[in-house]
């Protein structure tokens with residue numbers, strides 16, 4: 124039986140991470156030739172081992188998505204190895220704790236250096252780290268999109284999926300750089316979708332809710348073994364009463380990439396959030 128994405132070329136950035144490792148494996152299962160991109164070769168290799176063990180096809184390519192030269196070299200390698208890219212999943216993204224204050228509201232002691240040991244206000248954060256978060260989530264989406272849309276345009280079309288967040292809609296406390304950059308991801312999804320529509324390139328985004336990963340277990344806890352205060356707030360706001368799993372995103376990914384199912388859909392951001400956005404918090 125023909126698979127859904129037989130012989131499509133899918134580039135997945137952030138493919139060593141929690142969400143996009145699963146997406147990469149599942150696209151490969153559907154017959155796509157998958158290019159695994161991230162900075163750490165070992166993380167990518169673990170995902171590649173799984174794909175190869177399933178009898179599917181992939182290429183590991185370590186690359187920093189904020190480095191234009193490296194991204195252009197990646198695009199050339201993909202075209203040479205598998206042919207032009209059909210699908211780009213811009214999954215590389217994230218936050219940096221050094222870009223976040225530890226306190227949720229202004230405290231005048233942050234101006235005088237008198238905050239208690241270990242506490243950090245907005246005036247005490249590392250601005251280079253702040254800039255790095257903006258760069259990763261915005262230019263780390265823009266640069267691969269430009270590099271691969273060139274191939275898609277020449278090849279008669281393609282599909283891009285970006286990664287937004289619940290912060291796209293309303294910022295969480297302390298997440299300044301992450302929140303503003305994820306709002307930008309939704310915005311650039313719209314403007315790039317409009318620009319590339321004549322080239323038959325559809326560009327959409329997924330906004331995952333609160334998904335389980337190793338980091339989230341530390342700062343949110345788990346429903347089964349106990350939640351932190353922040354975890355209780357999240358679950359209290361999530362009508363479905365649980366955190367999401369990477370597998371919860373797969374249906375949405377397949378729908379957006381499938382021209383038969385979503386051929387008239389472009390420029391949208393789809394929340395996959397257990398209903399988090401349905402509640403105002405009261």
Ligand SMILES: NC(=O)c1ccc[n+]([C@@H]2O[C@H](COP(=O)([O-])OP(=O)(O)OC[C@H]3O[C@@H](n4cnc5c(N)ncnc54)[C@H](OP(=O)(O)O)[C@@H]3O)[C@@H](O)[C@H]2O)c1
Nearest residue numbers: 137139140141142161162163187188215216217286288334
């Ligand atoms: N998990 C959630 O709850 C959640 C919720 C909403 C949105 N999201 C978004 O969904 C996407 C995937 O999240 P995730 O939970 O799977 O994150 P993750 O586990 O931290 O994976 C992100 C991956 O991105 C790679 N990466 C980071 N900087 C990079 C760079 N400059 N160049 C290339 N690769 C880079 C990292 O690998 P290296 O360090 O090896 O490069 C990492 O494997 C992210 O955009 C995230 O912001 C996640």
